[in-house]
Amino acid sequence: MAHVVTCFVRNCGAVLLTLRSEETGTYSGRWAGISGYIEGDPDDAEADAWRELREETGLGEDDLELVRAGETVEVEDEEGSFVVHPFLFESDTRTVTTNEELAEIAWTDPTAIRNRPTVPRLWETWRRVAPTVETVRTDRTHGSAWISARALEALRDAAIEADDWAAVAKIGRELRDARPSMAAVCNRVNHVLSTSERTPESVATVAIRELDAAFESDEKAARTLVRRLRDAEVSGVATLSRSGTVSAALRKLDPTSLLAAESRPEREGVTVAETVAEETDAAVTVTTEAALPAALSRCETAVDAVVVGADAVHPDGSVVNKTGTSVLASAAQSAGVPVYVVAASDKVRPAGTASRDAADEMCAESPHEAVYDGDADVDVFAPTFERVSADLVDGLATEKGLLDAAAVRRVAVEHAEHAAWTD
The missing domain is CATH 3.40.50.10470 (Translation initiation factor eif-2b; domain 2)
Structure with missing residues (x-):
């Protein structure tokens, strides 16, 4: 199987989707992230991710922060067999310089992936790097404005996949309680769930709206x-x-x-x-x-x-x-x-x-070891x-x-x- 990278670039909650041109060897006319073949060791796929980003968008380390790498996704169809290595980057700009491999770009909510003709399993690939209850609970790098935005994204994605209100409410309670010291997480999740029509579709729609409002409020x-x-x-x-x-x-x-x-x-x-x-x-x-x-x-x-x-x-x-x-x-x-x-x-x-x-x-x-990592019983x-x-x-x-x-x-x-x- 060939190994490829798929990079999602996010800015204020929107991700960069690209329409593959006829210059690409596979899946032309379909939407994707920033993708390309891994030229070296698949265990060092991050190097190829940065290379593809520079070549296809002009973005580099001064513009992007690597948020996380996700578990691989295997694809096998008439176009070939691939192991996809997902990456999520945060960008401080939406200005990109594309090359001939991209016919069109769109900054959009990630849920749009489900309504577009995309490369195989793109939504699943996104979910491998998308925020979850666990990432909201364990993030010790960012402030509460950032983390509350990730909570809204996790609620949105869960709602898109949910079958009923009960499933959404369960995720909502988990997100609400994930960071008790951060009021914005609780308040923003509560606001979405209290103003929705108590259906998964409504929760997803309101979460998208409130995510935009959250970034505007901070600004x-x-x-x-x-x-x-x-x-x-x-x-x-x-x-x-x-x-x-x-x-x-x-x-x-x-x-x-x-x-x-x-x-x-x-x-x-x-x-x-x-x-x-x-x-x-x-x-x-x-x-x-x-x-x-x-x-x-x-x-x-x-x-x-x-x-x-x-x-x-x-x-x-x-x-x-x-x-x-x-x-x-x-x-x-x-x-x-x-x-x-x-x-x-x-x-x-x-x-x-x-x-x-x-x-x-x-x-x-x-963490205990951040203060004292010695052997004494203290x-x-x-x-x-x-x-x-x-x-x-x-x-x-x-x-x-x-x-x-x-x-x-x-x-x-x-x-x-x-x-x-x-x-």
Whole structure:
């Protein structure tokens, strides 16, 4: 059997589908991902995936992040016998430069695969790399905005394949409970299921719509923050975050300087620092969470504002974020520096769930070996998240604007209404 790669390139929930031209040796006139023969060792198929992407789209390592490789799919028909190696990449652009092998391209929801004439088993190939309940539950690399989008994708795909409402509801409950510390996951899944017509087809349709809305909400939240910071003539920013929304806001703001702390032991926050250093003219300094109070006063460039993301916002205005945020917020308050949280309003917890969720938040911990990998019999306490008091936060920037305490409570009540779909 010949070995081939099939690469799915995703941008804001849409994937790149390509129509194979007559220049291809097989399956001309059919839709596919970015595909091609593996020229070397099939165990090193990733190298061929990158080569095909460069040749057929012009995209390279500066544009793409490899999300995952999936289990192979075997195809055997009149065109030949193939072992397909699936890959999923995340792209920061939809601008591609195609070659003669592609007659047409389309950025579309992946469920469109099921309604187009495609190469054999393309939907199954997609499912080998598509988000699932397990990937939502175990992702320790991305922030909650990213992970909640993956939850909506997993719900959409499950609904497309489901036979009845009960099957969809089961997946919905699993996704809702997969990341209890991340309110956006729960709220976005609840919103889809509560506003659908309780059929698999309706759930899939609403999930697609809400996925688009989620990306728009994060973008609008970033713009809200940037307007506030520009009005205040902020030039120096400090952060402790791995939030994609924080990164987007900082790229738009283009501050003079950024003080970025990493959260030990998994060093969350370094990616934000690297992104801002690469994509803006800001002078970027990385520090540790323990050194933040000293860094605020001793760095050569003054800090005018602190900006962090949130995994959740409680109805009382307190914020759940990476461990170390309280230290940063307290030091900022002592220095007279305002603290702003940027997050979509879907990160506000439903009213009436605070006591349960407060316990859930403290259950999330970094792996034991990330803190101590020696042989001594020692325990490790390394909570991933902590709750930051509302009196340390000067504003919550969302797609609805800069919210005060009363507005946060109204959003919490609305989310509680959506959560009632299980009743």
